[in-house]
Amino acid sequence: MKLTVLGCWAPYPRVSGACSGYLLQDMGRNLLIDAGNGVLSKMLQHINIEELDGVLLSHLHPDHIMDIYCLRHAIESANREGRINRTVPLYMPTGPTEDFTRIKGFTKAFEVQIIDEIPEPKKITLAGLKINFVAGKHNLPVYSISFEGSKKLVYSGDTAYNEDLIKLTTEADLLLCEASGLDKDTDYLKENHLTARQAGQLAAAAGAKRLMITHFYPEYVLSELQRQAEEGFGQITELAREGATIEI
Numbered sequence: 001m002k003l004t005v006l007g008c009w010a011p012y013p014r015v016s017g018a019c020s021g022y023l024l025q026d027m028g029r030n031l032l033i034d035a036g037n038g039v040l041s042k043m044l045q046h047i048n049i050e051e052l053d054g055v056l057l058s059h060l061h062p063d064h065i066m067d068i069y070c071l072r073h074a075i076e077s078a079n080r081e082g083r084i085n086r087t088v089p090l091y092m093p094t095g096p097t098e099d100f101t102r103i104k105g106f107t108k109a110f111e112v113q114i115i116d117e118i119p120e121p122k123k124i125t126l127a128g129l130k131i132n133f134v135a136g137k138h139n140l141p142v143y144s145i146s147f148e149g150s151k152k153l154v155y156s157g158d159t160a161y162n163e164d165l166i167k168l169t170t171e172a173d174l175l176l177c178e179a180s181g182l183d184k185d186t187d188y189l190k191e192n193h194l195t196a197r198q199a200g201q202l203a204a205a206a207g208a209k210r211l212m213i214t215h216f217y218p219e220y221v222l223s224e225l226q227r228q229a230e231e232g233f234g235q236i237t238e239l240a241r242e243g244a245t246i247e248i
């Protein structure tokens, strides 16, 4: 199982960077997890549109979905030109209604599946992977997502600390976790996001084998986030780096 970081910034990118987006590859299949601004261009450095087997959007904040509007056209063009003859499965929550309704209308590109409507426990199989969703704590409906194939990856999405994410992360080979601030930001972030230290503590509580932090505000010194995450985790913690592919 391979993970490529396409974008790691929030809620806007650094120079030449992209917001949230990750390419997950396992057993010859390709999934796009989140599609923030700049992500499509980065994804095309690794796979062609024809090779994309599915898309999952953790939630509908702009830094996680803006390139869906471009990806839609890329898939429609591939169909029109006969390079593929199919729509691509797209999983997403339903809110906010305005964004959901607009994306749901891209029926020539996507076969939209609503995560909220998957019965509990929210488990699906896509591209040969077992995928499980749990609701997170954020100011929009959000899902943390686990992927089980040759290895187990858990992606936090945007969320405050919660027990369901710890349970989901049990025995994960890698937790890819948002780390939206430092200790000094704890109060400001507490309803919607994790600090780097909390990301580390969550990984430790779940017994995750590895932790990679992501969802960085461009103003921060990343080595400070890394240090606080490592103190929380009690182990080496990796920083998401755009363009980097890791073997899980």
Ligand SMILES: [Zn+2]
Residues within 6 Å of the ligand: 010, 011, 020, 061, 063, 064, 158, 215
């Ligand atoms: Zn975000």
Ligand SMILES: [Zn+2]
Residues within 6 Å of the ligand: 059, 061, 138, 158
């Ligand atoms: Zn968000």
